[in-house]
Amino acid sequence: MTTTEQATRSRAAYREVEVDLEVRRREAPADGVVTLTLAAPGGEDLPEWTPGAHIDLIMTPSLVRQYSLCGDTASRGEWRVGILLDPNSRGGSEFVHDKLHEGTTVRVRGPRNHFPLVSSPRYQFIAGGIGITPMVPMIEAAEATGADWRLLYGGRARSSMAFTGELERYGERVTVCPRDEQDTNFRKSLESALSVTDDKTLVYCCGPEGLLQAVEDGCGHWPDGSLHVERFSAKALEEPSPDALRSFEVECQRSGLTLMVPLDKSIYEAAEEAGVDVLGSCMEGVCGTCECDVLEGEPDHRDSVLNDAEKACNDTMMICVSRSRSERLVLDL
């Protein structure tokens, strides 16, 4: 997993765990891919994580990259990440290539998880290229808990696809489809994997944008909530968005009032002044007291309460600090 040019800014209310870790092992499981095994120089335990979690490697203050953890969740002392050395890198893989040798130290932040593995009797995992990394611990968890799972893994060429050796032991559960091999066809395998919907199966997908689009389209007829995807480039949602509007309209549905929220006022303040019954406390987006259901419109989330996935859902917001990206918001107020 890679990218975001800027550091995900530490939230004001919370600071994520940051530690300096040593590169214990550096291996090349495939052409153009390296895995780094990281550990605390003193051997201390690292924070717990679950499949789908990622960490930031803070290469320089302005060069921060996210990588999925792909080691063993039970190993408290070591983390493993898989990194694609992209020849068109914007700096991240160049830094990894040139600087992160065995014995060097790198600052690490996290872990956090936007792609958690929800318990299910069956899973369809779909990975494209380096998108295999979060799938490795997911597969281990699915295997350990006796879930029925399949992996469809596409890539450019077998030699460029990491972990195919480790995955061999799973036999027919795994379908590897390198583009340059005539006897495999990723698109056909994908179509057949998604053709029959099943409300007991969760689909987890990580890979390049084209793959995610294809999987989203392919899951169109699946029950809501079946598909879980992780994109290579995630937006730092706590940053005020350039799409945020300076002023916007808020319809308070229960009160039957419509208000304008100007630049110098929060939704909370505007609602309170209009006599709408609102509940708030910290006024900094940390305590969650003013959480309010969003019925229509797209909020610009600026709080520290909701996680990124919840923010992306846009069904609730903290009205003390968050604003709007749409001209009109309808709130349950």
Add this chain to the structure above:
Amino acid sequence: MTPNYPFNCWYVAATSDEVGEGLLARRLLDRPVVLYRRSSGDVVAMEDRCVHRAYPLSEGRRDGDRVVCGYHGFSYGPDGCLVDVPSQESVPPGARVRSYPVHEQSPFVWIWLGDRRAAALRPPPRVPWYGDGVAWASTTEVLRVEANYLLLHEHYLDLTDVFVMHPEAVPPDIEILPPLDEVEVSERSVSYSRSTPPSRLAAWEAEATGLSPDTAGVRREEGTFVSPALHVQHYAIDPESGKAYELLRIQGFTPESPGATHVFLQMARNYATDNDSAGDFLRTMFHEWATRDAAVLETIQRRLGEDTVARRDINVKADRAAVRARRIAMEMVDEESGRFTLNRILTASG
């Protein structure tokens, strides 16, 4: 009240000294469990219910490493398998009570009551907060509080109640509690820290440390939600010269049921380590402290139980570690129940 605790998590089942030759009955995560120690010293945990007539096995007796039911004398091996039925020659094949993975790390016995196959994916938290423990002395205690386990976590993640509930324990030169310095989070943990301006010692601090009450020092306080099962609090008095006087309270919170919690406390100090009376003093003081806090939490639990519709209570800034801890616990509950709470799709960046 529906359970709001994850099952796929290691919880403290007992302290090491509670588990011996006898059969210890304990309700954990609303399941009846019987614990005992085999002759090898290993701890066994199994469902406290005979497969024949649901009588608690803990009402029976030990026969070597076996447990014999006190009703019809059915015997079980330490793996939970039924091995003897006195009234007939054959044993129903495959009959067994559920046994639970346990892991002893003195002074705690950890238990896994969730999906057995998932236990190996998450080892129990190590309790290394005081290194090898050589320069520390510690005491343990077991309490039971009739309140949901999250009320205990929330209580210990926001100690601003101390000024109201335990004013005599506040160092004399501290008039208001400074805001939290920092709340540090990772995927599954939350930790707050705060330090105070220098103050002379409160009476209890002087008594416990043996320092003169006029000794001035800052206080460093840290509280960590390690998992839904464990809270660790660190309290250090840092005099202007000399070593820090550190006190750790490591607390296992194990739901007995949605409405009650077992508290397993290990309290460790790096001072007065060979002075038993300092240990006794701290134990008594924090026992009284915890009892007073428990009474408040129990009253709150009863009041919550009176609500006929879900109500939202207000949080304040000091609650932000607690707010985060509650979210982590609820995310774990949702993930293991397979609830499609969210389709966690990240927005692509431009």
